[in-house]
Amino acid sequence: MSFAEQLHRLQAFLDADELHDEALDYVAAHGYLTALSICAETVPDREWIDALFAEPPHYADEAQHQEIEATLIQLKAHIARQLASDxxxxxxxxxxxxxxxxxxxxxxxxxxxxxxxxxxxxxxFENDEEEVSEMLLPIMVGSGLFDEQPEFADIAADANLMDDMIVQIPEALTDLYLLLQAPDEKPAILKPRHH
Known part of the structure; x- marks a missing residue:
C-alpha cells in the first residue's frame, strides 16, 4: 500500500465521528505531529499517540491498530523531512x-x-523563550486558544492583521525548526527581520 493510501486511511480513521471528543482529527493531528517534529526533546511514540487519541480508540482489529499507529509515525517522519528540506x-x-x-x-x-x-x-521555551514565543505567535493567534488575553483579542479583532499573521505560519515553522533542531546554525536566524 502506498503512503498516500495509508494517509487516506488514516484521515478517514481520524475524521470519523466515533473517536473521543478530545481526539485530534487529521488536520489537527498534522499540526500536532509538526510540533512534535520541531520540539528539541523527543516525545516517546507511545506517549504522543495516546495523547492524540485522548482515550484508546476502538480499532476494528489488531491489524488496523498497527496500521494506524505505524502511519502516524510515518507521517511524523514525513513532516520532519519536510521541515528539514529547503x-x-x-x-x-x-x-x-x-x-x-x-x-x-x-x-x-x-x-x-x-x-x-x-x-x-x-x-x-527553556533556551530562547522570547524568540520562540515570537515565532509561535502566528500559530497561537490562529489557534484562538489565547483570545481571552488582551493582545490576542486585539489581533483577532483586526481581520487584516490576522491574515498577515496567518500567512507567516510556514515561515515560522521553518524558523522554529532551525532554532530548536539546528542550534549550530543560530547566527543566520538572528539576522534582523524586516517587517
Missing part, C-alpha cells in the same frame, strides 16, 4: 480562517500544533 512547508489546509474561524481547518491545525507544544512546554 522547501516552504505545506500545511494540509488553506492558510485562511475563513468567515467562521472556529470551523476552519486552519484553526484545527493550529490547535493541534499547540497541543503538541503543551506536551513538552518546557523544552520549547
Amino acid at each position: 522547501e516552504e512547508f505545506e500545511l494540509p489546509c488553506d492558510l485562511d480562517l475563513g468567515d467562521d474561524p472556529d470551523d476552519s481547518e486552519l484553526r484545527g491545525w493550529c490547535i493541534g500544533f499547540m497541543e503538541g507544544v503543551f506536551l513538552r512546554e518546557s523544552a520549547w
Whole structure:
C-alpha cells in the first residue's frame, strides 16, 4: 500500500465521528505531529499517540491498530523531512480562517500544533523563550486558544492583521525548526527581520 493510501486511511480513521471528543482529527493531528517534529526533546511514540487519541480508540482489529499507529509515525517522519528540506512547508489546509474561524481547518491545525507544544512546554521555551514565543505567535493567534488575553483579542479583532499573521505560519515553522533542531546554525536566524 502506498503512503498516500495509508494517509487516506488514516484521515478517514481520524475524521470519523466515533473517536473521543478530545481526539485530534487529521488536520489537527498534522499540526500536532509538526510540533512534535520541531520540539528539541523527543516525545516517546507511545506517549504522543495516546495523547492524540485522548482515550484508546476502538480499532476494528489488531491489524488496523498497527496500521494506524505505524502511519502516524510515518507521517511524523514525513513532516520532519519536510521541515528539514529547503522547501516552504505545506500545511494540509488553506492558510485562511475563513468567515467562521472556529470551523476552519486552519484553526484545527493550529490547535493541534499547540497541543503538541503543551506536551513538552518546557523544552520549547527553556533556551530562547522570547524568540520562540515570537515565532509561535502566528500559530497561537490562529489557534484562538489565547483570545481571552488582551493582545490576542486585539489581533483577532483586526481581520487584516490576522491574515498577515496567518500567512507567516510556514515561515515560522521553518524558523522554529532551525532554532530548536539546528542550534549550530543560530547566527543566520538572528539576522534582523524586516517587517
